[in-house]
Amino acid sequence: GENVEQHPSTLSVQEGDSAVIKCTYSDSASNYFPWYKQELGKGPQLIIDIRSNVGEKKDQRIAVTLNKTAKHFSLHITETQPEDSAVYFCAALRRGNGGFKTIFGAGTRLFVKA
Amino acid sequence: DSGVTQTPKHLITATGQRVTLRCSPRSGDLSVYWYQQSLDQGLQFLIQYYNGEERAKGNILERFSAQQFPDLHSELNLSSLELGDSALYFCASSTGGLGNQPQHFGDGTRLSIL
Numbered sequence: 001g002e003n004v005e006q007h008p009s010t011l012s013v014q015e016g017d018s019a020v021i022k023c024t025y026s027d028s029a030s031n032y033f034p035w036y037k038q039e040l041g042k043g044p045q046l047i048i049d050i051r052s053n054v055g056e057k058k059d060q061r062i063a064v065t066l067n068k069t070a071k072h073f074s075l076h077i078t079e080t081q082p083e084d085s086a087v088y089f090c091a092a093l094r095r096g097n098g099g100f101k102t103i104f105g106a107g108t109r110l111f112v113k114a
Numbered sequence: 115d116s117g118v119t120q121t122p123k124h125l126i127t128a129t130g131q132r133v134t135l136r137c138s139p140r141s142g143d144l145s146v147y148w149y150q151q152s153l154d155q156g157l158q159f160l161i162q163y164y165n166g167e168e169r170a171k172g173n174i175l176e177r178f179s180a181q182q183f184p185d186l187h188s189e190l191n192l193s194s195l196e197l198g199d200s201a202l203y204f205c206a207s208s209t210g211g212l213g214n215q216p217q218h219f220g221d222g223t224r225l226s227i228l
Contacts, residue, residue, distance in 0.1 A: 099170025
């Protein structure tokens with residue numbers, strides 16, 4: 001199948017706390033996993049990505065971990081700020097009969113309370 | 115600003131009609147991707163073009179078609195429109211054609227079918 005499951009669908013945290021979003025994928029051939037942030041009225045914006053030959057990647061307050069054996073990957077945001085409030089999407093790239101396709105999770109709506 | 119331009123921003127039309135959505139990719143990008151975003155389906159990959167040729171195909175309906183022109187801009191044509199086609203349609207672009215590079219999204223076209 002081509003499913004990417006994402007949890008939770010909604011996440012509310014206090015400013016300064018950490019937020020964790022988890023995704024699982026079904027195709028073991030998937031090798032590229034981007035994360036996107038979508039603000040109201042805007043298109044998704046890439047915030048971090050990870051490839052299958054790497055277990056962890058960090059960029060300032062954002063980190064992503066990948067467990068290929070378990071087929072899951074997670075986004076970690078530390079020291080959350082109100083401007084982190086948005087919808088976050090995980091995605092996985094897989095190759096099928098129709099070429100390479102990016103399959104998105106259903107999204108997580110993150111609320112950061114000041 | 116992602117550098118990807120989509121027009122129009124909003125489109126209101128009736129069932130049975132045909133519309134054309136336009137996308138100008140980021141300067142230097144050869145790939146263009148089209149996605150549909152609806153409340154109940156999330157972000158769904160429709161089709162990808164690379165340097166004028168179809169590269170990958172998702173769950174695109176037969177009533178929908180796309181093309182990429184020599185100047186690399188792309189158009190998505192939707193015909194025999196149904197109420198269920200109401201959604202946000204996003205275009206994204208990337209430099210390469212394999213999908214394993216960051217995709218830069220436009221701000222979308224909101225299509226409303228009355």
